[in-house]
Amino acid sequence: MPPARSFSRLPGFRDFVPGDLALRNHIFDTWRRVSRGYGFREYDGPPLEPLDLYIEKSGPEIVEQLYSFDDKGGRQITLRPEMTPTLARILAGRSRGMPKPIRWFSMPQLFRYERSQRGRLREHFQLNVDIVGDAGVAADAEVLAVAIDAVRGLGLGDDDFVARVNDRRLVAEVLAAAGVDADGHAACLGVIDKAGRAGVAKTRIGLEALGLDESAVATLTELVADGSWEQLGRRFRDVTPVREAMEPLEEHAAILGAMGLGDYLHFDFTVVRGLAYYTGIVFELFDRAGEMRAICGGGRYDRLLELVGGEPLPAVGFGMGDVVLGELLRDMGLVPDATPSCDYHVIWVGPEQRALGLRASHRLRAAGYSVMYSLRTQGVGRQLKEASRNGAARAVIIGPSEAAAGSATVRDLTTGRQEVVPLDALTASVQASSGGSQAEPPGPPSPGGDRT
């Protein structure tokens, strides 16, 4: 026997014991149900990808954050940090033959090699929903509607979270109108992106550090401090390019308003989604109270497919992680009940009734019920204790007297009432008396699936 040794989990990774997995599955079920409700079809790709796929898109500096290594064939590979490049790669080779727009969703596990914090691990699952091949604002609104409904489907409402929206083209026109030349846009976006966390004062300092003139700094600081839609309209009343750049978001809001989701929308000039590949409307979902990390982020990325060698197709989509969402649900008490349960617990009083009990159990299982029994030989009291601990709705007790009469005592563990029923009629009898709790018992086992 080797000496005892303990193994710890890799940092930033999670174990999912049944209680935890119940929450994860609850989230997955909701994501899948809502996505399908909008007509999206599910896809997946490999968890490992060539390193180049991300260098192409985001630049070599992102390599620092990738969970990457060389494989035994000397290839530089990485655990996928996000799904969009994989989607772009998949579509690059086959989108030409596909009817547009393409509506796909996926729920990949993604990886990142960095220091973990609350809401941010080295691994997470992420709902990805994308529309490829449609450049219209209706597509932007459609994916945001999926994101909002995915969160609503988990029990959160407009008191709990908000969708902050912006448009990169609008930001570009505002910067131009403020007198920032094109070369300075990227640096400006970086400062504006941090404004929400850094505050107005630091933002002003940041903008001044970029060498912008005083009027440009004043204009942008004002927008960061009070970036309301009305404020923007007043400020640029006479600037046609800005007014025109506001139109897509107007229509976007009108569409979501017509869906009844208008209360979730909030224009926010500071939402620019880092320096990634976004080209149009961008959005993030945040919890209203706790100021956790973003629940979800996405937007339009019209040039990405081209970048990975596909046909040039416009695209829009988002990613929604399970970590922040799960913490939010926990905080709000919206986690599903994960206590064990089953329909029946079969009890035999002595070993002589075991065969009868096993046969009855198997029949009940074939009828679609979940059935347990004690694996160890023990008294009726102890077996009942186990039954209630396992969350059984009913106990089926078979002792010498029942066996002699070919019957069983069925005890309702909630009410304590019990009745004696013929063993042969057990399945039918219970189906009749418990039709409500057993919504739809599966039919008989398929041929060949149950050999005897």
Added chain:
RNA sequence: GUGGGCGUAGCUCAGUCGGUUAGAGCGCCGGAUUGUGGUUCCGGAGGUCGCCGGUUCGAAUCCGGUCGUCCACCCCA
């Protein structure tokens, strides 16, 4: 990657100035109960005090390192 807080039973935590055999609640196992559960009562198991080293007659306690975790940066799925 940088700076800081925290690591004691499966979980949440207490542990006095550095002092003899490290505790509680919950949970787990067993008994009261060999044909009737949940409640209750009684009992039990479970610890390298994260790990390594140092100071000391003596370390869960002080110091250094390390690992983990959390927070703030960095960055963002």
